[in-house]
Amino acid sequence: MTVLIALLAGAAIAAPHVLRLDSAHPATAAAIWFAAVCLRALVALFVALFVVFYVPTTTLFQLVTHWCWHTALPLLTSHLGLSGHSVGDIALLAPVLALAVSLLSVSVGLWRATRAIATWVRRTSVGTGPRETLIVGEHDMVVAAAGLRRPRIIVSAGALACFDDEELAASLEHEHGHIARRHRFVLVTAEISRSLARLLPGTRRTVDELIFHLERDADRWALERMHDPTALASAICKATQPRPEAGTALLTLSGGAVTRRVRQLLDCTSLPGRRARLDVLAATMVILVVGLGAALPSATFAGIDKAAQDSAVRHCAT
Numbered sequence: 001m002t003v004l005i006a007l008l009a010g011a012a013i014a015a016p017h018v019l020r021l022d023s024a025h026p027a028t029a030a031a032i033w034f035a036a037v038c039l040r041a042l043v044a045l046f047v048a049l050f051v052v053f054y055v056p057t058t059t060l061f062q063l064v065t066h067w068c069w070h071t072a073l074p075l076l077t078s079h080l081g082l083s084g085h086s087v088g089d090i091a092l093l094a095p096v097l098a099l100a101v102s103l104l105s106v107s108v109g110l111w112r113a114t115r116a117i118a119t120w121v122r123r124t125s126v127g128t129g130p131r132e133t134l135i136v137g138e139h140d141m142v143v144a145a146a147g148l149r150r151p152r153i154i155v156s157a158g159a160l161a162c163f164d165d166e167e168l169a170a171s172l173e174h175e176h177g178h179i180a181r182r183h184r185f186v187l188v189t190a191e192i193s194r195s196l197a198r199l200l201p202g203t204r205r206t207v208d209e210l211i212f213h214l215e216r217d218a219d220r221w222a223l224e225r226m227h228d229p230t231a232l233a234s235a236i237c238k239a240t241q242p243r244p245e246a247g248t249a250l251l252t253l254s255g256g257a258v259t260r261r262v263r264q265l266l267d268c269t270s271l272p273g274r275r276a277r278l279d280v281l282a283a284t285m286v287i288l289v290v291g292l293g294a295a296l297p298s299a300t301f302a303g304i305d306k307a308a309q310d311s312a313v314r315h316c317a318t
Helices: 003-020 026-053 060-067 074-080 084-124 157-162 164-179 183-197 202-222 229-238 257-266 278-311
Strands: 125-128 134-136 143-146 153-155 251-252
Touching: 003 026, 003 202, 003 278, 026 084, 026 134, 026 202, 026 257, 026 278, 060 134, 084 134, 084 183, 125 251, 134 157, 153 157, 153 251, 157 164, 164 202, 164 229, 183 202, 183 251, 183 278, 202 257, 229 257
Parallel strands: 134 153
Antiparallel strands: 125 134, 143 153, 143 251
16 A cells, blocks of 8 residues: 555656646646645655654664674774764654755745845835835836735836836736735745755756746736736736845746746637646645645654654664
């Protein structure tokens, strides 16, 4: 059963990388990539649990750590105080410590980015604009949804000066789509998952593809409200320039792969439709994420019980 679940998780993680999702419904594609990054994080956690609780029961581990370093290297270990047991314990804890450090680093980064954006908005805001947007006195082209708990749409003076009426309306609707669809929470979860799975190949691309399809989802939100695709594409191109670095705290108009987004907006005469098989895949991957997430606490407790049952006083070989 465990092998089957591992194979399913591996297949689900690999699936988005071999499928053509640019023509899929944006919400379906985003759900697939989001489930993939969450599965990566869960796999990293299960691997760490396996190393901590089950590797010590293997014959190889016991062969390596049943003797003490001071029996082989007495001159060195008399100064360092090392034993085979302590070295083995440190090796077991290394994956957990690595995950904890990575998670802490990303969490602090998200917090600092949120604080930096809040400070920037307070320092540069000059008043309220159309549709209760917040105008900032910047010459750069900035149109963005900022904040996590109480998101606001930020528009720079430079954007107001350069956009025509249709471009401004389409870009504002795009940012309203980010807020209404709660993309900020998806991205925060994805960043936390990335911090846990960063050592797995393809994790960075998984998050980048998720961002791209969330931008497609916001584009679709704007187009469904009768905005001209050409106007939205033009606004995206104008907004493509250096902007504040804030990660998930600032969802900008020019986020994601701009060239691919603009090509879709200009080349497609109709909105992409749903494909039943991709919907089934997305639902299956979400169910797998929920199932593995629910199994994580029980696996942890089972590992603790197994470690307690198998624990014994280890003696050094002489």
